[in-house]
Amino acid sequence: MTTEPEDDLYDRIVTPHDIRGLFRAEVDPGLAYRAGAAFTELTGAGAIAVAHDVRQSSPCLADAFAQGVLDQGADVLDAGLGSTDYLSYVSGCLDVPGAMITAGRAPAAYNGIRLCRAGAVDVAEGTGMELLRRRLRAPRPPLADRPGSVLPTRVLHDYAAHLRTLVDLSGIRPLKVVVDAGNGMAGLTAPLVLAHPSIELVAVRWELTGTFPRGAPDLADVSGLREAVRESAADVGLAFDGDGGRVLAVDERGAVVPPATVIALVAGRELARRPGAAVVHDLLTATSAIDAIKEAGGIPVRSRTGPAAIKALMAEQDAAFGGAHGGHYYFRDFWYADTGMLAALHLLAELGDCGRELSELAARHDRYASSGTIDVRVPDPLAALQRVVRHFAAEGTALDHLDGVTGELADGAWFNVRASGTGPVVRVNVEAGTVAAMGRLRDRVVEVVVSAGR
Template identity: 30%
Template sequence: MRADPAIFKSYDIRGVYPTQINEDAVYCIARAFVHLFERSGKKPVEMKVIVGRDMRLSSPGLCLAFIDGLRSVGVSVFDAGLIAIDQMYFALGELGFTAGAMITASHNPKEYNGVKLYRGGVDMVSAEEIQELRIMSERDDGRTVDSAGTVEAVSFDDAYASKILAFADPSALKPFSVVLDAGNGMAGRVFPLVLRNLPRIKYTALYFEPDGSFPNHEPNPERLENTREIQKMVVKTKADFGAAFDGDADRITLIDDKGDALRGDVITGILAKHFLQKYGKGPIVYNVLCTRAVRDIIEKNGGTPVEWKTGHTHMKRKMREVGAIFGGELSGHLFFRDFYFAESSTLAFLLMCEIISKSGKKLSELAQELRTYAYWSRYIYLDDVPAAAIARVKETYQPRAARIDGIDGLTLHFQNPWWWFNIRPSNTETRISLTIESAHQVFTEEKKKEILALTGGRVAGDA
């Protein structure tokens, strides 16, 4: 089988198993991945590639197929087994691997799976290279080497935990009671590795057993229907706060002491303030969908706000380009300069414990500083094609805009009164995302109704 071309996305390779992606397709993708390195002069026999996987039911077979594809062209493979995504980043950043591959579909429903691909040093392959992989995998001639590459199991749990713990000051932590919802994903594997060293943090564990059938809820904490249980549990147990994670643990949603789920941009603002107070002035990168309050808090604390495209590949590269201290997205991806410019929900959790401890404030109080504007963001499902709906909105509002921004979708900024909105098409569905913010809730509601009428779409759940 040749892979469905639709699985080759901007950031990774992802689709429905087995109709869009299966073992044969992944085998060819692995071989194409090696060819990317051959073009730059790297011989397959010189390569050391680490391969890990999440807990999805199709992941063991896809992982084995990817390993077989690498070995078929002479590459030495190190099989890390079940790991979280920040464990992959640790291995690539510290252990000298040429490249890495993670079999995962992150926050997607159980029928999905995919591959995230990296160079050593935690540099993801680009969108252009992913399309090259599509072409090369389609043209695979099937030739193999006489001597297959080796495969060796590898584990680095203790070294990883030590790396994460080095960012925290255990003596500064107050006693905590928290609730953690791993969503039957990889957070359930890595959090015990770290928290067994921090006896002051007592936690109630929800769904820590990795289970790719996701029997309790989808592994997407950005959707409020997936955090209702942990929100109730935080209130019931009178916990200091809670944290929910996606499948490969690269996203985090925090639940404050009142049981309210915090958007990723609110968490971004809290952490940005922490890093600026720790390091002094410097760039902070955030995506265009974040509340204006993120820019405000960065400027107030002497930092340089850098607004950029949505997507972890875009964010990481922009952070490296400008030398950013920290970066964050509305989705709950949080990026740390001192952790290879990459995500770690484990690190984000520990830093929030430190911030709460040192500030003497509750998480709900810290979040209040980021709730200064009337913000609304949803997916809009359409009967029309996204381009047509966006064109109608653009034609109506662009002539009145004070500033037009095309960094990511279409963002229009207005003055007198101040407000802005962003509208972005989906690459795979007949839907758009719409984000609106103003100084007053009534005004935001008014603009929401106007723009929705122009799109002719139906509102999905809260973003």
């Protein structure tokens, strides 16, 4: 590993949500071993599930993490190769803590570890990640008197079968579905979960290479999916990121379906099963999705961004469903964990039941103009946020501080400004009723943010 001071290393690679860094230089088997030992000590569990993605570095990191667990006297439930939501299934179904060796949508040179407590409850900053960071800096704990045992727990087909019990596809019309796995874990899970007599799957990048030869599996570029949908005259296209957790859809014309539209469609289906239930959304979710939740008789509940915050609020509210602006979808029936594959099943069920094109379904929710996330580099993010507060408060804008600074204007337009947790960057999101109004508000907010750094 790198020779930089360990405090600096751990501050960087132990993020609020996971451990992540360059393989060998920052995240190596030695660190994985100590993380396994520290996580066992932290949870006090008698058994911990371990799964890994297809990255070439993942098996050795999984073995090292498992050895750290075993040397502390706990058993390892070896779940093998799978997606992150597969690990959530194992943790939730067997009620054990779990570790997923993955770097999500990061390039192949990276790897990391995501952790959850029993029942697929996220380990994040404030719920254990800060303690894990401290334990990694401490001397390695002594070996247990008796090591644990490795128990093979390869239950991928059980995971797929469980997801299929949660969505009724029995009466759907025939659908042609393009699935771009990005050479990631959906190449393994999609054929199992989406197998159905009425669904014809068209494979794009299903090969489990472990190197992502066509670029990082981050859903930043779905041009190949869009082209494949048009060329094959498919009804819908689905793209998954590297660990299979996040999904992005395109309609039959190849146009990207905003995550807010997916939230609206899935929320409507879940609320039909649980009338009047709460649906959690992060504070960057488009107003169109919130409108749809209300129209379906649900109670929209606003959350800070991030999986830990959304899942905790869902559990508190007994919410039926949760959605995030970036394309993560959380389900009460899946231990409040996120699973892009279950969201995909719901989307196919909705499309197959209604007899309309996806573009028509999406058009019903195209009501507002959004800027998307704009990253603005500034010397001092905190000063930038303070400037935003002073400027817009002086104009009488209603402000709140649930996550960064959110301002709501009298005409319903809103903005959010947050400091990034990864550098001197402020993240700006803006929504308004028209493209022109959104552009004007966006430019005003960015100008205030930039002026704070002058």
